[in-house]
Amino acid sequence: MxxxxxxxxxxxxxxxxxxxxxxxxxxxxxxxxxxxxxxxxxxxxxxxxxxxxxxxxxxxxxxxxxxxxxxxxxxxxxxxxxxxxxxxxxxxxxxxxxxxxxxxxxxxxxxxxxxxxxxxxxxxxxxxxxxxxxxxxxxxxxxxxxxxxxxxxxxxxxxxxxxxxxxxxxxxxxxxxxxxxxxxxxxxxxxxxxxxxxTVANPDVTNVKYLDSNLNIQKDRILDSDQNGVMMQWESDIMKKSAVALLPRPGLKVLNIGHGMGIVDGFFQEQSPAEHHIIEAHADVAAEMKKRGWDKKPGVVIHEGRWQDILPGLVGEGVTFDAIYYDTFAESYADFREFFSEQVIGLLEQEGKWGFFNGMGADRQISYDVYQKVAEMDLFEAGFDVEWEDIPVPKLEGEWEGVRRAYWVVENYRLPLCRFME
Ligand SMILES: C[S@@+](CC[C@H](N)C(=O)[O-])C[C@H]1O[C@@H](n2cnc3c(N)ncnc32)[C@H](O)[C@@H]1O
The missing domain is CATH 1.25.40.20 (Ankyrin repeat-containing domain)
Known part of the structure; x- marks a missing residue:
């Protein structure tokens, strides 16, 4: 028929x-x-x-x-x-x-x-x-x-x-x-x-869900329970340049938010800081830090918990830093904006510098460009000047095997360095 x-x-x-x-x-x-x-x-x-x-x-x-x-x-x-x-x-x-x-x-x-x-x-x-x-x-x-x-x-x-x-x-x-x-x-x-x-962030992953999940911590990467890449070794060059830009000489006080694989903290240690505070919210990462002896390194103070809960206490105690770095996971842009518009002002020395892992929208050039401008405008509104340095990112083709989503596609990383406006 x-x-x-x-x-x-x-x-x-x-x-x-x-x-x-x-x-x-x-x-x-x-x-x-x-x-x-x-x-x-x-x-x-x-x-x-x-x-x-x-x-x-x-x-x-x-x-x-x-x-x-x-x-x-x-x-x-x-x-x-x-x-x-x-x-x-x-x-x-x-x-x-x-x-x-x-x-x-x-x-x-x-x-x-x-x-x-x-x-x-x-x-x-x-x-x-x-x-x-x-x-x-x-x-x-x-x-x-x-x-x-x-x-x-x-x-x-x-x-x-x-x-x-x-x-x-x-x-x-x-x-x-x-x-x-x-x-x-x-x-x-x-x-x-x-x-x-x-979307700029991956909407499937929320901070609460992430902090509740078990992590797969390997030598060259950390994955969450859904195979999302939390941190990867290929970011080392970015971490090194960020650490040196923020902490150019020994004897300074630094705060790092999000320990991950400890890459940026390793580079901060090489700059011999007088005080080196680290905030880490995930229990698996915190346990790994102690296993690797981070609690005994010179000047290191570990704060276990979310920055949202830890920072108000530090501000209350009047603790200040010459440098602050922010690199968390599964947080929204609104979280990040809250961090710099409400917390940094109470924690950063007047001449201090702060930076962040600039990965917003990095899976597509236009999203990366849009979010650079959005962040720049919000930073300006919060009273910060930002300088950007372009760092070429090598081809990452083989890196994504076993990772749910290639979160980095753009050719150049734009490293931000923020200061209070004059
Ligand atoms: C991308 S990794 C940081 C990588 C680090 N920059 C390095 O060099 O290895 C993000 C880290 O932030 C932690 N984190 C996520 N949300 C957080 C929060 N709200 N407060 C503090 N740490 C958080 C994660 O558990 C993870 O260890």
Missing amino acids: AEAEPKISFQQIDVDLDVQEILLAASQHDLAKLRRLVRTQSSLPDAANVKDPETGYSPLHSAIAACEPETEEQAKGDASKIDAETLKSGVETVKLLLQEGAIWNDLDNNNETPGCLARRIGALELYDLIVDAGVRAEMLLNRLDGYEELSDDEDDIKESGEKAEGAEAETETEAPELVDVTAEQAATIIANANAEAE
Whole structure:
């Protein structure tokens, strides 16, 4: 018996045609038509984010791909080969789509975001537009996260009028400065960001779950019980450069948060610190530290527990440091921001320096670039200057065997060195 033909409704055909029309207008950089289709004439609810079923292209992908030089020789990521007029209309089209709520990091079927595509074809002006859109979206989300936390905590706020006032003032005065979007665009950004596949941290791993799990501590790596890489030997060069930048001479006081394999602590020891405090929250790591004699090394004081619980005590005792390093695991950006905006100020000497393992978004260049800017803006807001040093990372192909997710893909590590602003 012959198979029945699949039925396609007229409504479905309309939708498919609308999608193709939007993608075509985007690729032709036809602003007037695109604006009309996206705003009014389309039967689609989220017209700025339609997808081509074959390529997975969104309108942003289409607009950027249309800038790619035609010949193979030209198409080697050389921006000078992109026709100036095409690039100009590409810029206008990308701006329009972003204003209409296009998702900055939607993936196509080639696992590329629009920004990845722009970078690959050498359209750096377009790349920068997407990075800025990513920064706006992430800043807004981070602010709203904080806002939600506050409203969840209504009881605490009522108990402490001072805290509530401060918090409200922060939300009211600072968000508009940082995020220049309309309420409608903000709503789209939030809805989109929640639906996006890409995140800076791995959402499956939370700090509480991690601290509760058994670790697999090997000679060259630590894995958690789901095979996520907690720390790996290949990071040694980064750790060495961080330690030397933070602690350039003997006799200083250093605080390290997150012992892991003890790599950075080993380099701190080589700088003969007068005091060397280490905070470590995982029981398996703390046990391993003692097995390896860390509790008997010169100047070492081990604090077992989460930094969230240990640091207020140190601040209360008036302990201060010339250098602080932060490299934990399975913590969110909000945790990190809380660390530097609320704790470092009470712990760092006026002339001191602090740094952190800069791995946010490192599985994709555009996410890495976005999060560098987000962190820079938040650091600035918290009163810190940051200098970045590029360190090339060797090819890591063989490193990921047995590890659940390659958490490092970008070519250069950007080492941050932070100080109080003058
Ligand atoms: C990436 S490793 C640190 C690697 C270290 N920089 C090195 O050179 O080996 C992260 C460490 O932070 C610890 N950690 C995770 N969350 C923490 C928290 N909230 N407070 C203190 N330590 C934490 C983990 O148990 C782990 O040992």
